[in-house]
Amino acid sequence: MIARAASATLLLALGAARADPPAGARAEAAEWAVQAQPGASGGPVVDLRVEARAGYHVNLEYPMAFLPSQEATAKFPSARMPLRPARTMPCPHDGKEVCAATLELPYARPPAGATRVAGTLAFSVCSAEKCLIQKVPLSLAVASPPPRG
Helix, strand or coil: CHHHHHHHHHHHHHHHHCCCCCCCCCCCCEEEEEEECCCCCCCCCCEEEEECCCCCEEECCCEEEEEECCCCCCCCCCCCCCCCEEEEECCCCCCEEEEEEEEECEEEECCCCCEEEEEEEEEEECCCCCEEEEEECCCCCCCCCCCCC
């Protein structure tokens, strides 16, 4: 009986170790990093920064998009938000390629309560040999502006 309980505990622990990490404002791998942060303009915009690493570049030909999730309290006009780079940074190893791109994601605040932008960012990075297509969950709590008075 004790062996069975220990075995079940071990299986639960192994299962928990395999679970996807919760979405946060940042995610990364050896070839790329993404980060969500409040937009530089101060309005209801989130800046999504995609950075290529290790000889990769941001694939600007890939149709980048944000797919809002049910956890989002922010409102979006569609279930798939196409994104284009607002700002780019050339690669140091090849000035013709882009190694970082900032994508602006507009949203509407909910009528009341906290604002959370949550969903999946779809993007691609490429090297000379291959392209990687990524779908990364992101979540960011955005402070509401102070009330006007």
